[in-house]
Amino acid sequence: MTFVLVALGGALGACVRFHTDRWVQARHDTGFPWGTVTVNAIGSLILGFLAGVALFGVPIPVLQTFIGVGFCGALTTFSTFSYESVRLLLDGARLFAALNVVVTVLAGIGSGVLGVVLAAAIWG
Template sequence: MNLLLVFLGGMLGAPLRYLADKAVQARHDSVFPWGTFGINISGAFVLGALTGAASAHGLPQNATLLLGTGVCGAFTTFSTFGYETVRLLEDGSLAEAGLNALGSLLAGTAAAAAGFALLQLS
């Protein structure tokens, strides 16, 4: 059952990620990977909120598996983040690569903490 929940969540998260990335990138004429950045930050927020809800309000494990591991796991992507950072470095966009790496780490951690706090305190 657990595997099925993760699978179903992944079936939702992966196309959402693709569509969201295309929608964001279509609006930005920049070498910076705004789509992946926004997706990973929003996914970190949602995963933090799910963790807060599970901790404070007893969110069922099935919901955490479906939404956290499945949807958020397929929606966010470390591999694309890594690839795009290396691509920026290879293209000589050192400032953008640094901003992507450091910004993703800081903003992702802050978003996860904010999501957790929001549901932990409510």
């Protein structure tokens, strides 16, 4: 059952990631990877929320498996973030490369903390 939950969540997360990335990127006329930053921030928010829910003892293991491992595992992407940072650097866009690293890390941590705070507001 766990395998099925992860697989279904992953399939959904991969589709959402692809379409969200394309949708966001189409609205920005720069080489900066806003789509990847967006999906990573959204995934961090969701995972932070699930972590916050777990901290307050709300048992939702099926949702944590489906959403946390499957959906967010496919939605978020460290490999694409790394690739885009290196690509920007090799293309001579050093400022964008550095900004991508800083913005992605800060957005991820900030979104994760916000997720925990939202869970605390609901269950805390």
